[in-house]
Amino acid sequence: MKLWSQYFIPTLKESPADAEIASHKLLIRAGLVRKLGGGLYTYLPLGLRVMQKLTQICREEMERAGGIELQMPHLHPAENWQQGPRWAAAREIMFRADSAGDGKRGPREPELVLGPTHEEVITPLVKAEITSYRDLPKNFFQIATKFRNEIRPRFGLMRAREFVMMDAYSFDPTDEGAIRSYHAMKAAYEAFFRRIGVRAIAVEADTGVMGGSFSHEFMIPAEIGDDDVIYNEASGYAANREKATSALVPADLPDAAPVGAREEFATPGAVTIAALEAAPYGVAADQQFKTLVYVGDGKLFLVVLRGCDELEEAKLGALGFGVFRPATAEEIAPVMGAKPGSLGAIQGTIQDPAALAGIFADQAIRLIGNGVTGANRDGFHVRHVNVARDLAVTKFGDFRRVRPGEPDPRSGQPLQVRRGIEVGHIFKLGTKYSETFGAVYTDDQKQNHPMVMGCYGIGISRTLQAVIEQGHDADGIVWPWAVAPFQVLICVLDPQLPEAMEVARTLAVAAEQAGAEVLVDDRVERPGVKFKDADLIGIPLRLTVGGRGLKEGLVELKGRSQREVVKVPLAEAAARVTAAVHEAQANA
RNA sequence: CGGGGUGUAGCUUAGCCUGGUAGAGCGCCUGGUUUGGGACCAGGAGGUCGCAGGUUCGAAUCCUGUCGCCCCGACCA
Numbered sequence: 001m002k003l004w005s006q007y008f009i010p011t012l013k014e015s016p017a018d019a020e021i022a023s024h025k026l027l028i029r030a031g032l033v034r035k036l037g038g039g040l041y042t043y044l045p046l047g048l049r050v051m052q053k054l055t056q057i058c059r060e061e062m063e064r065a066g067g068i069e070l071q072m073p074h075l076h077p078a079e080n081w082q083q084g085p086r087w088a089a090a091r092e093i094m095f096r097a098d099s100a101g102d103g104k105r106g107p108r109e110p111e112l113v114l115g116p117t118h119e120e121v122i123t124p125l126v127k128a129e130i131t132s133y134r135d136l137p138k139n140f141f142q143i144a145t146k147f148r149n150e151i152r153p154r155f156g157l158m159r160a161r162e163f164v165m166m167d168a169y170s171f172d173p174t175d176e177g178a179i180r181s182y183h184a185m186k187a188a189y190e191a192f193f194r195r196i197g198v199r200a201i202a203v204e205a206d207t208g209v210m211g212g213s214f215s216h217e218f219m220i221p222a223e224i225g226d227d228d229v230i231y232n233e234a235s236g237y238a239a240n241r242e243k244a245t246s247a248l249v250p251a252d253l254p255d256a257a258p259v260g261a262r263e264e265f266a267t268p269g270a271v272t273i274a275a276l277e278a279a280p281y282g283v284a285a286d287q288q289f290k291t292l293v294y295v296g297d298g299k300l301f302l303v304v305l306r307g308c309d310e311l312e313e314a315k316l317g318a319l320g321f322g323v324f325r326p327a328t329a330e331e332i333a334p335v336m337g338a339k340p341g342s343l344g345a346i347q348g349t350i351q352d353p354a355a356l357a358g359i360f361a362d363q364a365i366r367l368i369g370n371g372v373t374g375a376n377r378d379g380f381h382v383r384h385v386n387v388a389r390d391l392a393v394t395k396f397g398d399f400r401r402v403r404p405g406e407p408d409p410r411s412g413q414p415l416q417v418r419r420g421i422e423v424g425h426i427f428k429l430g431t432k433y434s435e436t437f438g439a440v441y442t443d444d445q446k447q448n449h450p451m452v453m454g455c456y457g458i459g460i461s462r463t464l465q466a467v468i469e470q471g472h473d474a475d476g477i478v479w480p481w482a483v484a485p486f487q488v489l490i491c492v493l494d495p496q497l498p499e500a501m502e503v504a505r506t507l508a509v510a511a512e513q514a515g516a517e518v519l520v521d522d523r524v525e526r527p528g529v530k531f532k533d534a535d536l537i538g539i540p541l542r543l544t545v546g547g548r549g550l551k552e553g554l555v556e557l558k559g560r561s562q563r564e565v566v567k568v569p570l571a572e573a574a575a576r577v578t579a580a581v582h583e584a585q586a587n588a
Numbered sequence: 589c590g591g592g593g594u595g596u597a598g599c600u601u602a603g604c605c606u607g608g609u610a611g612a613g614c615g616c617c618u619g620g621u622u623u624g625g626g627a628c629c630a631g632g633a634g635g636u637c638g639c640a641g642g643u644u645c646g647a648a649u650c651c652u653g654u655c656g657c658c659c660c661g662a663c664c665a
Binding site: 424533546 | 627
């Protein structure tokens with residue numbers, strides 16, 4: 001039992017100006033966290049208690065799924081990362097640590113970074129310690145603070161520079177084993193989110209800088225989420241926008257027959273899709289080719305899409321370039337022979353085709369029968385362009401951004417879109433890290449193989465805020481029983497009456513014996529203040545003990561999400577509280 | 589990093605355009621009256637107006653720079 005007057009719950013009537021969304025405001029108003037700097041937060045006692053609930057439940061589910069908990073350092077030798085496969089991509093989000101704090105390393109000071117995640121630490125550890133198939137599979141996890149120099153921290157704990165994450169790493173001897181581990185983690189994640197009382201859906205996701213063969217994100221549907229989930233309720237298809245695809249192009253689509261010979265025509269000043277759509281050209285956007293130029297690992301490459309489609313840049317990750325970015329006009333002109341706006345992928349018109357690493361075409365361009373593209377000559381385009389006959393495509397792929405309403409790849413029904421908060425991510429990594437770090441084992445035939453890895457993360461601190469985003473009303477937070485900082489709040493309206501405090505203590509003992517954690521509001525405040533605070537901090541079960549009720553021999557019982565108050569005779573109060581706690585536990 | 593905004597007391601803010609004594613509400617302290625949904629009265633403490641330059645007789649206010657923070661985009665748990 002904790003007495004409010006002796007605890008620390010600094011609630012606020014007004015929300016600070018820098019909080020924009022409901023969960024962020026409530027986080028601060030309910031006294032859960034305070035900001036130190038951008039993306040840096042102190043967990044106040046109430047916030048810490050919720051964090052502890054989340055980590056404990058997460059730990060239990062990970063252990064149930066066979067996970068083994070350990071704890072790795074927050075400071076990593078930069079060397080580990082330099083030897084790893086993603087130093088170039090990861091370094092921009094990593095904080096470097098140096099003792100002087102002036103951005104320079106002192107003499108004989110190792111170069112250290114603050115860990116954004118731990119593949120580069122766990123893989124060398126496993127390499128050193130595990131060499132036999134007899135010791136596999138293994139799944140190690142930790143719950144620890146991560147550091148990422150987010151380009152833009154925002155929304156409180158939602159995207160922070162320092163945050164708490166559960167990260168797990170599985171090592172299997174075979175690919176089938178790795179898939180089993182992956183599914184065990186997927187099930188553990190589902191159990192975790194179920195237990196903490198939030199709806200989270202698993203969606204197919206892009207593997208991003210992580211690499212690896214496949215992955216799912218766990219999303220909590222919320223308007224303020226910064227990811228788009230593309231889904232179809234009936235078929236169960238759900239994917240992150242970056243990964244989402246549609247059945248726009250039939251697999252058996254025949255190549256269109258060429259119509260007429262290619263023909264160059266003058267288009268002075270027309271350098272956009274829209275300009276060619278307009279008079280006097282009148283070429284529909286879906287009959288134009290959009291030719292984009294990127295730089296991948298130092299070499300230019302082309303991406304060709306329909307004029308009406310947008311590039312989904314994340315999908316370029318499938319091309320295997322370590323780092324890529326849009327090319328500048330200065331880089332483009334000498335290779336293509338024209339400035340952006342007049343570019344095309346027609347064989348023979350590219351000035352220096354040898355300088356290109358490839359021409360990658362979205363498969364949807366096959367829907368174009370007789371299209372128009374740039375002539376690689378400023379102020380000119382080409383008509384009667386036919387994909388099979390004219391374009392020098394290295395490889396077709398899926399590079400376009402899916403739009404709602406397009407056919408679901410599973411059922412053909414229209415796809416829908418909604419916003420979500422990513423709270424977890426699981427990856428089947430494959431052997432990318434084990435090969436780089438030499439994490440191999442010997443099988444029963446004395447053969448060595450790289451271990452097949454998976455990695456898994458849950459943003460615990462982000463989940464804390466997502467719980468609030470999903471569970472609040474106009475008055476404040478509505479905690480699910482399993483993660484509430486306390487389960488029972490006893491509001492003592494007249495704490496100066498010894499009798500009232502006496503009743504409160506008796507009920508607190510009853511609730512505690514039933515297995516609840518109890519907060520007693522013994523502050524000398526007006527009832528209105530206490531009720532407002534009670535709603536704000538969102539404790540699931542509220543008991544009210546007041547002088548007025550006591551005269552009638554009554555106390556009151558109210559669920560945070562219920563409107564009505566139940567008056568209970570004093571003599572039955574302890575039993576009723578016990579019953580209410582048991583019932584809530586059973587439903588949690 | 590690009591675009592937009594903002595910085596005045598612990599919190600929310602007015603004042604800035606048009607330069608001239610820094611104001612309010614909440615919170616806090618003292619006393620009194622109140623007492624079942626954020627009470628009232630009286631008194632009080634608390635601000636080098638983010639920082640540094642500049643213009644001016646005079647700068648919270650105008651100019652320049654800088655830092656912090658917020659929002660939109662790329663990135664992520």
